[in-house]
Amino acid sequence: MAFDIDMIKKVYANMTESVDAARDIVGEPLTLSEKILYSHLWDGKPNKAFTRGKDYVDFAPDRVACQDATAQMALLQFMQAGKPKVAVPTTVHCDHLIQAKDGAATDLKHANETSSEVFNFLESVSNKYGIGFWKPGAGIIHQVVLENYAFPGGMMIGTDSHTVNAGGLGMVAIGVGGADAVDVMAGMAWELKFPKLIGVRLTGKLSGWTAPKDVILKVAQILTVKGGTGAIVEYFGPGATSMSCTGKGTICNMGAEIGATTSTFGYDDSMERYLRATDRADVADAANAIRPYLTADDEVYANPEQYFDQVIEINLSELGPLLNGPFTPDLSTEVGRDMTEKAKANDWPMQVEWGLIGSCTNSSYEDLSRASSIAQQALDKGLKMKSELGINPGSEQVRFTAERDGILGIFEKLDAKIFTNACGPCIGQWARYSDPKNAPKNSIVHSFNRNFAKRADGNPNTHAFVASPELTAAIAVAGRLDFNPMTDKLINENGEEVMFDEPTGWELPPKGFEVKENGYLKPVADGSGVEIFVKEDSERLELLEPFTPLGDTITGAKLLIKAFGKCTTDHISMAGPWLRFRGHLDNISNNTLIGAVNAFGKKTNFVKNQLTGEFAGVPDTARAYKAAGIKSIVVGDHNYGEGSSREHAAMQPRHLGVAAVIVKSFARIHETNLKKQGMLGLTFDNEADYDLIQEDDTFNFTDLNEFAPDKQLHIEVVHADGSKDVIALNHTYNQAQIEWYNEGSALNLIKKQNA
Ligand code: SF4
Numbered sequence: 001m002a003f004d005i006d007m008i009k010k011v012y013a014n015m016t017e018s019v020d021a022a023r024d025i026v027g028e029p030l031t032l033s034e035k036i037l038y039s040h041l042w043d044g045k046p047n048k049a050f051t052r053g054k055d056y057v058d059f060a061p062d063r064v065a066c067q068d069a070t071a072q073m074a075l076l077q078f079m080q081a082g083k084p085k086v087a088v089p090t091t092v093h094c095d096h097l098i099q100a101k102d103g104a105a106t107d108l109k110h111a112n113e114t115s116s117e118v119f120n121f122l123e124s125v126s127n128k129y130g131i132g133f134w135k136p137g138a139g140i141i142h143q144v145v146l147e148n149y150a151f152p153g154g155m156m157i158g159t160d161s162h163t164v165n166a167g168g169l170g171m172v173a174i175g176v177g178g179a180d181a182v183d184v185m186a187g188m189a190w191e192l193k194f195p196k197l198i199g200v201r202l203t204g205k206l207s208g209w210t211a212p213k214d215v216i217l218k219v220a221q222i223l224t225v226k227g228g229t230g231a232i233v234e235y236f237g238p239g240a241t242s243m244s245c246t247g248k249g250t251i252c253n254m255g256a257e258i259g260a261t262t263s264t265f266g267y268d269d270s271m272e273r274y275l276r277a278t279d280r281a282d283v284a285d286a287a288n289a290i291r292p293y294l295t296a297d298d299e300v301y302a303n304p305e306q307y308f309d310q311v312i313e314i315n316l317s318e319l320g321p322l323l324n325g326p327f328t329p330d331l332s333t334e335v336g337r338d339m340t341e342k343a344k345a346n347d348w349p350m351q352v353e354w355g356l357i358g359s360c361t362n363s364s365y366e367d368l369s370r371a372s373s374i375a376q377q378a379l380d381k382g383l384k385m386k387s388e389l390g391i392n393p394g395s396e397q398v399r400f401t402a403e404r405d406g407i408l409g410i411f412e413k414l415d416a417k418i419f420t421n422a423c424g425p426c427i428g429q430w431a432r433y434s435d436p437k438n439a440p441k442n443s444i445v446h447s448f449n450r451n452f453a454k455r456a457d458g459n460p461n462t463h464a465f466v467a468s469p470e471l472t473a474a475i476a477v478a479g480r481l482d483f484n485p486m487t488d489k490l491i492n493e494n495g496e497e498v499m500f501d502e503p504t505g506w507e508l509p510p511k512g513f514e515v516k517e518n519g520y521l522k523p524v525a526d527g528s529g530v531e532i533f534v535k536e537d538s539e540r541l542e543l544l545e546p547f548t549p550l551g552d553t554i555t556g557a558k559l560l561i562k563a564f565g566k567c568t569t570d571h572i573s574m575a576g577p578w579l580r581f582r583g584h585l586d587n588i589s590n591n592t593l594i595g596a597v598n599a600f601g602k603k604t605n606f607v608k609n610q611l612t613g614e615f616a617g618v619p620d621t622a623r624a625y626k627a628a629g630i631k632s633i634v635v636g637d638h639n640y641g642e643g644s645s646r647e648h649a650a651m652q653p654r655h656l657g658v659a660a661v662i663v664k665s666f667a668r669i670h671e672t673n674l675k676k677q678g679m680l681g682l683t684f685d686n687e688a689d690y691d692l693i694q695e696d697d698t699f700n701f702t703d704l705n706e707f708a709p710d711k712q713l714h715i716e717v718v719h720a721d722g723s724k725d726v727i728a729l730n731h732t733y734n735q736a737q738i739e740w741y742n743e744g745s746a747l748n749l750i751k752k753q754n755a
Contacts, residue, residue, distance in 0.1 A: 004089055005282045008151050011062055012290050015039040015153055019293050022046040029297035031307055032266050033197055033232040036172040040155040042189035050194040052309065053230055058189035061174075063089050063149055063156035064181050067141045068115075068122060069096040069427075070159035072583030073648060074178030075125045076544045078185050080747050082754040083129070084528065087187030091132040091149065092122050093141035096579075100390065100417075100424035101431035108137045108420045118583060121534060121541055128527035129185075138519025139395030139421045142166065142360035145173075146249050147278050147395055152267040152287045152294045157184060161256045161644070162360050162449065167264035168249025169271055170294055172232065174262050177645030177669060179676045179746070186750050193668075195261045196231040198223075199308035201301075202239025204317030208502045209335075209486055211370070211468035212247030213362060213447065215239075216254040217322040218314055221332035228260030231309065235265045236301045239316040244507040245274035246364035253361045254449045257329040266295025270507070277508045278397075321471050323481070325451045326443070326463035335471065336484030343481055348463050354444040355476025356456070357469045358392025358419070359426040362447035365398050365513070370505030371447075371469040372407040374485075375414050377500055378477045382492035386479020387445075389416035392424045397515040404514055414477075425456045432457040445475045470503035541583040546751070547678050549744035550631070550659050552705040554680075557659055559697045560622055560632035561607045562690075564599035567636050568643035569670060571595035573652055575644075582648065585655050592652040593618040593634070600695045608695050619656060626657035635693050636663035641670025650677045660699075662715075662729060664690055675737045678745035685712060685728035692727065696720035707741070709734050 015035070022038035023030050026049045030038070038046045042058035050057055064086070066074050071092045078086070097118065098111040112119065119136055126133035134144055141158065142165035150156070152170030157163065159181045166173035174192070184190050200219060206212065219233070233255050235248070243251075248265045255263035265271075267287055275284040287294055300307045321335045326348060333339045343350055357363070357371050368391070378385070391411050393399035399421050402408050408418055424430060426448045433439040436458030443463045444456065451464035465481065474485040489497040524530065534541045563571070574591045581588035594605040594617065605617045609624055616624075625632045634653060640663040641649060650673035653661065660680035664687045674681035684690055700716040707713065717725045733741065740746040 005286065007062065007089065008154070008283055009286055011154060012286055015293050016290055018045055025049050029299040029307065031197055031199070031234055031300050032170070032264060032294070032296045033172060033195070033234050035293060035296070036153055036155055036264070037194065039153070052194050053196045055194045056191055057194050058191055059155065061088065061155045061157045061184055061190055063154065064184050065141055065145050065149070065156065065158040065163060066090070066092050066178070066181060067096050067160045068092070068094040068118065069579055069582055070178050070646070071122055072118060072541065073651070074159050074181045075122065076583060077178060077182045077747055078129065079125065079532070080544055080546060080751060081182060081186045082751040083186050085130040086185040088184055089132070090185055091134060091145070092126050093134040093138070093144055094119055094122065094136040095140045095422045096427050096429065098136055098420045098422040098424065099429040099431055100392070100419040103417050104137070104420045111136055117535070117538060117540055121532065121583070123521065124530060124532045127521070127523045128530035128532060130523045130527060132523065133521040135519040135521060137396065137420055137422065139397070140360040140363065140423055142253065143363055143394030143398065146246070147397055151283050152271055157181060157190060162253050164255050164260070164262040165249050165253040165360055167252030167255070167262055168245055169274065170265055170267045172262055172264055175256065175645065177647045177673060179647040179673055180645070182747065188750065192261070193230065196309040198228060198231045198233045198260070199304040199311045200233055200235045201237040201304060201311065201313045202235060202316055203237055203313065204239050204315040205242050206239070206316045206319070209321045209471065210316065210319050211321070211470060212243055212250045213468035214319055214322050215314060215316065216251045217324045217332055217466065218319060219312065220254065220258050220324060220330040221322070222312055223258045224330045225257060225328060226259050228255060228258035231260055233260045233263040234296070234308070235263065236296065239314070240265055241268045241270065243270060244366055245270045246366050249364070250361055254329065257449055267291060273508060277513060321468060323445070323465045323467050323471070325465035327451060327453050329449065329451055329466055336487055339482040348481065349441055349443040350481050351443065352387045352445055352475055352479050352481055353442045354388045354390060355472045356390045356425050356444065356446035356448065357472050358390070358394070359423065359446070359448035360394065361449040362469045363392055363394030363398065365401060365509050366505055366507050367447065367469040368393065368398065368402045368407050370503045371473040372410045373504045374470055374473040374477065374500060375410045379410065379413055381498040382494055383477055383490055383498065384493060385414050385477055387476040389414060389473070389476045390419055390425065391416055392419045392426070393421045396421050396517065396519050397513050400515045401509050401513050405509060405511065426450070428455060428458055430457050433459060443481050445472050445481070447472045474500055539584060539587055540580060542585055542587070544585060546748050547654055547744040549678060549742060550680070552707065553701070554631055554659050554704055555700040557631040557633050557699040558610050558625055559693065559695065559699070560625070560634050560658060561593055561596055561618055562599040562635040562693050563593070563596040563637060563640070564602060565597055565637055567596045567640050569641055569646055569649040570643055572641065572649040573646060585651060588648060589652040589655050590619045592622065592656055610696055622653070622656035622658065631659040632657055633699050634658050634661045635690065636661065637690070638664045639667050640665065642667035645669045645673070647673045647676070650674045650679065654679050671732070675733060675740055676746040678741050678743065678748065680731070680741070682713060682729040682731050685730050689727045692717060692725045694719050702726070707733070707738055709738065
């Protein structure tokens with residue numbers, strides 16, 4: 001059995017006491033989100049009420065999940081922690097490194113050949129440290145988690161932003177960086193700002209062509225890509241309980257697209273049905289025993305405006321199918337209303353080249369069955385496909401069951417490509433073009449979550465639109481972006497006019513789920529004898545060396561780059577082709593800050609090497625300083641490090657000898673990542689001092705030996721002409737974080753404590 005019912009029962013036993021205590025302390029009825037948060041406090045029972053959007057709180061998540069692209073660095077770091085085993089149940093899922101090209105069998109074989117080194121590494125580390133390992137082809141992390149591990153009222157973190165998918169089964173599930181995951185795996189607290197709460201009341205009932213996907217596409221339209229930032233979105237109302245559990249997962253999944261911390265639903269009959277169908281009757285029984293604790297108090301949903309920071313109401317009976325895109329998931333167009341006009345006005349290609357069904361967002365049995373009802377109609381009504389069709393089942397369990405029930409056979413009769421149970425085109429792992437940069441302008445429709453430029457196929461001219469699986473199937477048959485299956489007729493092979501009937505499907509397989517080989521490898525009970533192999537000359541993997549403490553005297557440091565304007569984690573550590581080096585710190589460091597614009601000259605990856613006077617790339621210049629025993633400094637603008645939570649953006653500069661990053665303001669997660677890697681993340685006390693920094697500057701910290709919480713630091717900036725400025729710098733290090741700095745990294749400290 002993959003999940004741990006004893007752990008879940010323990011969580012529930014604690015939950016009843018903690019929720020009752022929290023209700024007394026807060027002094028009012030509680031939302032579901034608050035119940036879960038207050039029952040997962042690191043310090044045990046609640047003893048104070050937290051201010052939403054303000055207080056930083058230490059939590060104790062129940063689980064951790066990692067996907068193969070992020071797990072590499074997370075596990076490399078965990079290996080340094082000196083722990084014999086992970087402290088909480090953890091799983092690794094191989095889903096990102098499998099390219100979609102010819103179909104599942106060939107593609108999986110190819111991935112196993114090209115990435116065997118990484119897969120073998122992840123498997124052996126998992127085995128050694130008590131981590132459950134899901135092999136390539138076993139499924140997409142979030143579908144596998146929903147099928148096996150998610151449970152109502154639980155809290156988990158995962159090294160992937162769509163970890164939030166598990167909210168469909170009533171969890172608070174949050175995407176984090178690898179360094180955060182390592183803390184929890186090592187048995188430490190995990191810190192989060194107590195979120196604000198957005199309530200979404202769903203009335204009415206979905207019917208016809210409208211699907212759970214349309215609910216989140218509508219929410220994205222209302223809230224936009226930033227509207228959920230710092231908040232948990234809690235769905236409730238009669239429309240919520242009328243939806244399937246996997247449909248709820250779809251809605252929570254795309255909460256990442258509105259910037260929400262996570263999204264969740266209260267425990268209901270659909271969740272109970274899903275738990276029982278996925279062989280977890282004991283979890284359903286345990287949840288039933290504390291049912292009122294797994295949803296908000298009645299008063300909250302009766303008067304939501306009093307208890308949520310914002311309330312949105314959507315009547316599902318009035319909601320129609322939507323197509324969101326291109327290039328952003330919050331740009332909604334109602335099917336059949338204004339797509340023709342909008343496409344013409346914006347020059348969106350009307351012809352649709354591909355329909356893609358899958359991704360962690362929409363690859364459940366219900367999704368495939370509803371889409372297949374459209375595919376079956378195309379066969380029955382003599383319709384020929386006008387676009388190509390690709391399917392990525394969410395897991396081997398879904399794939400096996402869908403094959404057994406004839407669902408995949410229907411797609412195959414339409415010449416659809418059945419790709420591996422993996423992310424595939426959703427993460428750009430799609431060999432669609434040999435030269436994507438110069439590929440033609442075109443439109444595709446998919447049931448994924450993200451539709452940023454180049455995301456699916458690397459072609460900046462691909463216009464990707466997001467829709468439900470059933471609408472994706474219908475548009476793929478019709479081949480037109482403005483096709484409205486509710487009103488438009490198509491001409492079949494006999495020249496007759498035909499129309500689609502409404503899609504139908506099964507919430508759960510009528511004959512139950514079935515799977516022969518689910519792809520799960522249970523770790524051995526005692527992993528102490530398991531050896532981990534990393535080749536000395538590997539270009540994909542490199543064991544980490546502990547960072548050396550920077551010390552309390554930093555003088556003679558050189559400016560590496562003064563970044564101008566937006567500098568996100570993508571500018572600091574690019575993704576795309578660099579993904580393959582995510583497990584090799586030295587190799588991936590060759591992309592450090594190559595996307596950042598140098599304030600002097602406004603070019604990217606072109607900075608002055610003060611030792612030679614010549615200009616070169618940022619990584620080469622940093623390496624030159626490091627080789628000469630000279631530390632370097634990065635200067636930046638506002639919200640430095642926004643975007644993803646990847647710790648590479650901190651580890652790489654650290655590896656290349658950067659001692660301090662001094663900016664006008666930080667994105668919070670990146671600032672924490674810098675602290676965790678034992679660096680100085682500092683902000684200008686006077687933002688205008690950014691303008692004092694010159695290209696040839698040398699830096700001397702004057703009072704680093706007095707580094708203390710709430711105490712400014714000062715740096716002497718020596719300009720090329722010998723003149724000097726002394727600049728005051730602020731920081732947010734608490735005493736524990738100063739210890740990270742003193743030890744060289746948070747990991748070094750954990751290791752020391754274990755020793
Ligand atoms: Fe991320 Fe797409 Fe994979 Fe989901 S399917 S985990 S969104 S890459």
